[in-house]
Amino acid sequence: MTQDTDSQYGFGTQAIHAGAPIDPHTGAVIEPISLSTTFGQSKPSVPLGVYEYSRSANPNRDNFEIAVATLEKAKYALALGSGSAATALIVQSLPVDSHIVSGADVYGGTHRYFTKVANTHGVTTTFVPDLAQDVKGAIKANTRLVWLETPSNPTLTVTDIARVAEILKEHESTTGIKIPLVVDNTFLSPYVSNPLVHGADVVVHSVTKYINGHSDVVMGVIATNSDSLHERFRFLQNALGSVPSPFDAWLAHRGLKTLHLRARQASTSAQQIAEYLNQHSKVSRVNYPGLKAHRNHEVVVRQHRDALGGGMISFRIKGGAQAASDFTSNTKLFTLAESLGGIESLIEVPAIMTHGGIPQAEREANGVYDDLIRISVGIEDTEDLINDIEQALALA
Ligand SMILES: Cc1ncc(COP(=O)(O)O)c(C=O)c1O
Incomplete structure (x- = not known):
């Protein structure tokens, strides 16, 4: 589907309105879910509307695609x-x-x-x-x-x-x-x-x-x-x-529709968490694009909105795989789980979780050591997240 709204609008306005028409039949402000797999035709091969079969196109998918095209x-x-x-x-x-x-x-x-x-x-x-x-x-x-x-x-x-x-x-x-x-x-x-x-x-x-x-x-x-x-x-x-x-x-x-709010909050918290980790005695290295010391920070400034670092951080903990395991098993707000980018904070050990399928030598050549921890910062209160990291680091 092609992009829609006027580019004069800011990201948040487009996120709310792109691909979000008011339903012409009922006036519903939020689009109905269109579950029908097939759509009627007036004559063979002449659809009544614009849809024929839901694998080829569906109103909800179209609206989502319009929204993503607009925002990208x-x-x-x-x-x-x-x-x-x-x-x-x-x-x-x-x-x-x-x-x-x-x-x-x-x-x-x-x-x-x-x-x-x-x-x-x-x-x-x-x-x-x-x-x-x-x-x-x-x-x-x-x-x-x-x-x-x-x-x-x-x-x-x-x-x-x-x-x-x-x-x-x-x-x-x-x-x-x-x-x-x-x-x-x-x-x-x-x-x-x-x-x-x-x-x-x-x-x-x-x-x-x-x-x-x-x-x-x-x-x-x-x-x-x-x-x-x-x-x-x-x-x-x-x-x-x-x-x-x-x-x-x-x-x-x-x-x-709330991406702009979530992404900004996650980035703001991640920046503070990365700075906290960066000065912690049990942490040997922090990878976070928002840190001025990041190897490619000048690219971040050009390529990211407001030089935001995003919501993802990875860091190496002193004490090897055991410390990584102890730390990630003891956080209370960061759930130990794969995936990222949600409202809730997640934590994982890539070497044995998301990246476990990559041979060790290849993995380590890319900086994925057994002591590397990846966190996805959610939108909980920043202070609570830092406190959670602090208590789990004390136990590692
Ligand atoms: C950077 C990146 N690309 C692609 C994928 C694959 O996406 P999905 O899990 O939706 O198939 C993932 C999943 O974790 C990812 O992190």
Whole structure:
């Protein structure tokens, strides 16, 4: 679906109003959930309205897609059954024997898809530590996609999207081959960053995280300004059929309407928590884009709204895997669980949880040690969160 509202409005106004028409039949301010799988026709192949069959399009999915396209400053957005389905669809759109260049420090499921699924369909991937530096050398004659996650999961490395886009433009002007740049914007949400504005061709989200924001929907979305990529993705959305239910689209749209409030609060608390951790004697390293000492902070200032660091922090605790286990088992407000981006704070140990499937040597080369702890800061009171961390660190 295409974007809607007037760009004169701020993010919050667009989040509330984009894709949110008043129901023309009842006047309902909040859209009804349209559960019908099929829609009537007046003559064969002449639908009564704009819909035919719910896998192809559904009013709730359309409205959600309009809202995401608007907030990502994209012409189009397409919703999928999960973030992983979005990744799969994009890889599926590549010709056989294609090659992908990906950042090394990506979500474990993305790494798994590239190395254990895409390769069985003849698509190979080269992982590089720093795309802005290494992408040029990694491009091959059959490279058809560059995959960038920023900030990366779980070490929160920030990559300069505009720099990578510029290198790919130079490649296009010398070879005539356009290599689309895909950015996984799950960790920041469209409130904190809009990768298309910085030169990306496609943005993907695990909607499961910040966009829905309430840890009760698994869903994904793809946004782009490219007519040709959208046409291809739209065809595959229907052909592969990995679409979200109308109820999930409705819930995620409801969650999206408060994204600006949630994302700002999570970032504000995360900044204070990161500063607290940074001076704590039991912490050996803090990865947080909002810290001035962060390696890529000058990119953060250019790429993130108000230089916000987002709601995700990772840090190394002194005392190894045992201390990581003790600490994460003793927090009271931070629930020990995978996932992120919800209203409630979560904590996890990537080496044995989200990133457990990545071989140890590869994992450690990317900074994912046994003592690394990842936290997703929710929207509880900041002081309560810091107190919770303080008491659990005392027990570790
Ligand atoms: C950065 C990132 N991308 C993609 C995904 C996959 O999304 P989903 O779990 O909705 O399939 C995740 C899931 O944790 C993620 O963290």
